[in-house]
Structures are given as C-alpha cells and as structure tokens.
Amino acid sequence: MTATAPHAPLTKAPQNAHPARGPRLPVRVLPLTPAVVLLLLFLAGPIAYCVYIAFTDLQLTGQAQESFVGLGNFTRAFGDEAFLNAVWLTLVFTVLSSLIGQNTLGLALAALMQRASKPVRTLTGGIVVTAWVLPEVVAGFLLYAFFRREGTLNAILDWLHLPAQNWLFTLPILAVSFANVWRGTAFSMLVYSAALNEIPKEITEAAEVDGAGGWRRLWHITLPMIRRSIGTNLMLNTLQTLSVFGLIWVMTRGGPGGRSQTLPLFMYEQAFQNSLIGYGTAVALLLLLVGSLFSLVYLRLLRTEV
Amino acid sequence: MALTLASRRTTRRLAADAGLLVVAAAFVLPLAWVVLSALDPHANLRVKAPDGLTLANFDAILTPEITFTPLLNSLILCGSATLLTVVCAVLAAYPLSRFHSRFNRPFLLTILFATSLPITAIMVPVYALFVQVDLIDTMHGTIFFFAATQLPFAIWLMKNFMDGVPRELEEAAWTDGASSLQSLVRIVLPLMGPGVGVVTVFSFVMMWGNFFVPFMLLLTPDQMPASVSINDFFGNRGMVAYGQLAAFSLVYSTPVILLYVLVARRLGGGFALGGAVKG
Numbered sequence: 001m002t003a004t005a006p007h008a009p010l011t012k013a014p015q016n017a018h019p020a021r022g023p024r025l026p027v028r029v030l031p032l033t034p035a036v037v038l039l040l041l042f043l044a045g046p047i048a049y050c051v052y053i054a055f056t057d058l059q060l061t062g063q064a065q066e067s068f069v070g071l072g073n074f075t076r077a078f079g080d081e082a083f084l085n086a087v088w089l090t091l092v093f094t095v096l097s098s099l100i101g102q103n104t105l106g107l108a109l110a111a112l113m114q115r116a117s118k119p120v121r122t123l124t125g126g127i128v129v130t131a132w133v134l135p136e137v138v139a140g141f142l143l144y145a146f147f148r149r150e151g152t153l154n155a156i157l158d159w160l161h162l163p164a165q166n167w168l169f170t171l172p173i174l175a176v177s178f179a180n181v182w183r184g185t186a187f188s189m190l191v192y193s194a195a196l197n198e199i200p201k202e203i204t205e206a207a208e209v210d211g212a213g214g215w216r217r218l219w220h221i222t223l224p225m226i227r228r229s230i231g232t233n234l235m236l237n238t239l240q241t242l243s244v245f246g247l248i249w250v251m252t253r254g255g256p257g258g259r260s261q262t263l264p265l266f267m268y269e270q271a272f273q274n275s276l277i278g279y280g281t282a283v284a285l286l287l288l289l290v291g292s293l294f295s296l297v298y299l300r301l302l303r304t305e306v
Numbered sequence: 307m308a309l310t311l312a313s314r315r316t317t318r319r320l321a322a323d324a325g326l327l328v329v330a331a332a333f334v335l336p337l338a339w340v341v342l343s344a345l346d347p348h349a350n351l352r353v354k355a356p357d358g359l360t361l362a363n364f365d366a367i368l369t370p371e372i373t374f375t376p377l378l379n380s381l382i383l384c385g386s387a388t389l390l391t392v393v394c395a396v397l398a399a400y401p402l403s404r405f406h407s408r409f410n411r412p413f414l415l416t417i418l419f420a421t422s423l424p425i426t427a428i429m430v431p432v433y434a435l436f437v438q439v440d441l442i443d444t445m446h447g448t449i450f451f452f453a454a455t456q457l458p459f460a461i462w463l464m465k466n467f468m469d470g471v472p473r474e475l476e477e478a479a480w481t482d483g484a485s486s487l488q489s490l491v492r493i494v495l496p497l498m499g500p501g502v503g504v505v506t507v508f509s510f511v512m513m514w515g516n517f518f519v520p521f522m523l524l525l526t527p528d529q530m531p532a533s534v535s536i537n538d539f540f541g542n543r544g545m546v547a548y549g550q551l552a553a554f555s556l557v558y559s560t561p562v563i564l565l566y567v568l569v570a571r572r573l574g575g576g577f578a579l580g581g582a583v584k585g
Contacts, residue, residue, distance in 0.1 A: 035398035042454030050431035135515035142336035243426035246517035
C-alpha cells in the first residue's frame, strides 16, 4: 500500500470489475469525464509542459524556436547567486513564518481559547479569522502600511520610546514573515482548536488532580494526542507558505535588492523581467518538486483515511 | 482541594483572557487602519483617530472605472469558474462515492495529491502555454484554469459530503427505474445542500482573493478583476490616496467576509475546514 498514486486511466476499467447493483460501467464513468478532461487539459497539461520547458532555452520574445539545453538551466541555477539567495530566503521565510510563527501561535491561541471566557474567545477568534479571510492583496496593503517608516509599528515604538526603523528596508524578510504569520495563523488555530476539542476532558482533569503542571500536561498529554493534527498542519502551512506570491509582491516586490525575494518572486523576475521563460520554469520545476515531496508526506499522514 | 482547584481555574482563565487580548490587540491594528483610513479625509499610513468622518473616499472610488468594472470582472471570472468547478465536482463525486471500483482509491489519492501542489509554481509555464494556444488574455481561458486549480479540493470535499447521504434512498429509486442522473439531481443533491454550499463558497472565496492567476493570464486592463486592479492605486494614479485605497479594500473584501460569516454560521465555525483537511 504505497502513497504514490499511479495516474490511473479511469476509462479503461475492465467490464467485469464488480457486478454491483446500479448502472453499468460506461454510465458510471461518464460523470467523471468533465472533471478529468478539465484536470488533464488545464492542470496535468501545464505540469507536463513545465517539465518540457525547464529543459529548453525558451524566451519571451524574439526567438524563432526554442532549443533543448539539457540540464543547462539547472546548472545555471546552482551557480547563480541570486537563485541561492532566493533558496535561502525561502527557507528563512518558511521556517520563521510557517513552522515557528503560524504553527506555534496557532497552537498557543487554540490552547488559550480552551480556558478563556467566551466573549474574549469570540472576539479574538473573530479578529484572527478576519485577517485570514481577507484577500491576499488587501492583507499585503494592510501590512505594508503597518511596517512602512511612517506606519503604525513605528508610531507604537515611538510611543514606547523605542528606536524606530524602516522595517521594509532594513529587515524586509522579517516584515514579510510577520505578514504571513498575521495572515495565516487562523488556519492553524482552527485546526488545533478542532483537535483540542476532541481530547476527552477526563484525561486532562485526571492529570490535573494528580498535580501535573500546565507545561507537563501539554508535553506529556496534549501534544502526543494531537500529533496527527500537528503533522497535517505543518505540511499544509509549509505548502501554503512556499507558494506565497501576492503578499510579498505587494509589500516589497522582492526588494530592496532581492532581500525578500523568495523563489516564487525570483521565478517571476527571471521569466518576465529577464524574459528567460526556460530558466524561470526550471526554478518553478524545482519548487514544484519540493512541493510534491511535502504533498506525498501529507498523503502518508492521511493514508489511513482514504 | 476542590476550592484551590476552582480558584486556580479562575486565575488561569484570567491569564488566558489576558494572553488572548494581547494577541487580539496586535492583530487588530492593521484592520483598524483600513476601517479608520477609509473614513478619514486625511488618511496616511498609521492608525489614528480620523480627522472627522467622511464618505468622500467611497464617493471617489465608486466609479465604473475604479470599482464597478473590476468588481464585475471578478464576479464574472470567479462566478463562472465556481459554477464550472461545482458542476464538475458534483458529477465526479457521484461515481466516486456510490460505486466501488478499484480505481477509486488511486484516483482519490491523485486528487488529494493535487490539492496540495503549489499552483504558484506552474504559473510561468501556464503563461507560456496559454500564449502558444491563444488563450492568453481571455476570460474563458482564465476561467478554465481557475476551475481546474480548485477542482481537486472541490471533488475531495464533495465526495466526503456525498458519503454522508445514505444509499438506500437511491437504490429504491433505481428499482423504480430512475437513471443515475435523476437520482443524483432529485435525491442526493437536495440532501447535501449544505455540503454543496460549502464547496461553492469555498471555491468562490479562494478565487476572489487570488491575485497571481489573473495577474499572469490577463493583460488587458479592462478585463482585470479587483485583486489585480487594486495595484493601480500605487502605479498609475500618481500620489497614493491611502483613504481611497482603504475604501476600495473594504468594498472588495466585504463579499468574502459576508460569505464566510454565512457559511460559518450554518456549519459552526472554521469553514468546516478543520474537519475537511483531516479527511
């Protein structure tokens, strides 16, 4: 039982598969056709095309015919400092905003909500979820305003007599990471709230009566009981964070000087500002491979439930 | 013992309340900025009490060029793509939920795998492909692509909702000679109304907020949905009118917030997403 799903040609089911009740096989498969056609043409097609272009030198304009360059784009990438910079920034962005930020803050919020009074819980939940429901670009503008030199964060720092700075210039990757925490924490919070609600009250109460302190209960009882949710949540957060484009684009355009240029922004710049579609696609393929790996791990985590 | 436990709980509740309020205060600041600035005649980049309340910002943006056309474009784009997604997902979910075949499992695993692929990564090749096949800068091309990207998750959700509708009712209908399509439309769908609602709202909200797909696949300014046209506040119109940007952000965000509230009310929070992602 492996998690790697073969792309099964559904229409070739043998006639004698399962003589179950209900309509016959062609009629059964028919309703799948629109979805399968759409997925093949507009999802599988582009992915296949992506694999092909990644090995060519396709450019945006002024080129009669692209030619096959083998692994040229990939060797070029690994010798390209801007690419390595983007890989590093993507790692920083993912670890800071997804693994540490969204995940931990989401868990903390969910845990606090278990104990807090109802009005506070509703208020906080409402605010955090609103940040999540807002369109990506709007979230980008709100946090752009927040982190700008003349923005709210510096106003607060002034008020506290702390040194202000131009966050989007001095620490752009930190600013966009915080932005992603602001926007994405609600998802973790919802997943963990659901998980914590499923822990039977008796177990935590018994431990409490036995005198186990808060941290010990968290470490020895709560975390082991929700470990599946933790795994699922980490995977989905990471996948989501790997593909963040609009938020960073609106806040910094990947700048200044490439200091917040994660892989999606690097890929975009190569393909459109530098007109190197082939090179940009090679980077995209790498991103897609990393995403697929995470996706497979996610499938394994869910394996028992399909 | 019981007393100390009770008083400890009260202390703990107060501590939890305090902790949550601190986070809420940090999270609310950017939201406060957009609301206050939209009503402020002299909005800038910080959260501040407005210098008087005005609807002038809304007046300024509620024109066909700035607001109505982009919102209409968003509606056409996301509405059609959602319709396409939901119809395809209902049709596909039916055999997956109702008939056992050894292809169901691999198919569902593939679908689940596709739900978590980073779509951002394939946008450059999709652009190149759309140029080749002449779908670039067309609404229908973008609609098809949007639908295809939402479809895996929609099928997955729809199939799970459909599994919740008992089979017996349909089997009775089949013996009476009803076709599959008839039993799907007359029996199954009415019983899974909330499920179809969730998939519809979820798909629509995801597309409404999506920036990268229309940004890449559409070129003509007249066709741009609100998610892309909002950037014009920085580019084409000279000095940035922050009050107007904030007002536009509110107008553009309101539909998805309302839809979210509508669905969350009916299904008890979290878009039923906590459950959906766990299968």
